[in-house]
Amino acid sequence: MWMYLGLLSALFLGLHNLCKKHAVQGNEVFPVLLGTTIAGFMLLLPFYIGSLTSPEYMQKIGFYVANISWKVHGFIVIKSMIMASSWLLAYQALKHLPITIVTPIRSAGPFFTFIGAIFLYQESPNFLQWIGFFLIIFSVLLYSRVGKKEGINFKKNKWIFAIIGATFLGASSGLYDKFLIQYQDLAPQTLQFWFCWYTVLILLVILSITWFPNKEKRKAFKWRWTIPLVGVLLQTADYFYFKALQDPEALIMLLSAIKRSQILIAVLIGGIVFKEKNKRKKLVPLIGIMLGVALILYS
Incomplete structure (x- = not known):
C-alpha cells in the first residue's frame, strides 16, 4: 500500500x-514562496x-492535529529551517533555468537519500536497487550535455549549484521525515501543520x-493564481508521502525513488506548456531515469 501512496x-x-x-x-521568488507556504x-x-x-x-475522520512537546516542536523547527533553505535555492534556480533541466537534477535526490538510508x-x-540508483545518476549527467545546448554551462552557472544544494537539503529533509514520522510517532497532519507554521x-x-x-x-511582484495552488498541491503530495512513511515496512530509499516519477509530468507536459527546447533529446536521459525507478520497483 505504501508504494501506491508514494x-x-x-x-x-x-x-x-x-x-x-x-x-x-x-x-519575485521570495514572496511567491511565502504565498505558497501560507496557502x-x-x-x-x-x-x-x-x-x-x-x-x-x-x-474519527483521521485529521486530528495532536498536542506535541516542546522537544518535538524543536525537531520540527529544524525541518522547517532545512526545507526553507532548500526551497529558497530551488525557487531561484527554477526562475533562471528550464524546468526540463531543474527537474532531472532534482531527481538525483534519491541517491543522497539512498546513502543516508x-x-x-x-x-x-539489493543488486537491482544499486543498478537502478546509479542509472538515475548517470541519466542526470546526460542532461548536462543537453543543458549546454541551451546556453547552460553546468560548471559555471551558479543556478546549477543552487539546484544541487537544494537537492541535497531536500534529501536530508526526506531522511529526517522518517525520524519524525516513525521514531517520534507524528501523524502527517500534525507534522504538516506545525511545519507550515514555523x-x-x-x-x-x-x-x-x-x-x-x-x-x-x-x-x-506579480500575483498569479498558481501561487496558492502550489501550496495546496504540495501539502496534498506531502500528506500521501507521510501516510506512506507511517507504514513500518516502508523504505525511505524506495519512496524517494518512486517520487521521482513526477519527472514524467515535468518533462513531457512542462516541455510543451513552457515551450522549452530540446525536448526530444531530453527523452533519452528521461528514459534512463524511468528505467532506474522501474528497476527499484521491480526489485
Missing part, C-alpha cells in the same frame, strides 16, 4: 512543479481549529530584511 505523492508533486514554474517565471498553512488551519473545538470528531536506518539495498515565521523574518523594505521589489 505514486499518488509523485502525481501531485509533478503538478506542483508545473504550477511552481508558472508562479516564479519573471517574478498550505491555510489549507491545514481548519484541521487545527477542529482539533481544538471537536477533538473526538477530528480523531543505508548508514542511518540500515536499510539494505516555515511561515522563518520566511517572514527573511522577507522583512530582503523584500518588504524594498519598494521596487514589492512593485515587481
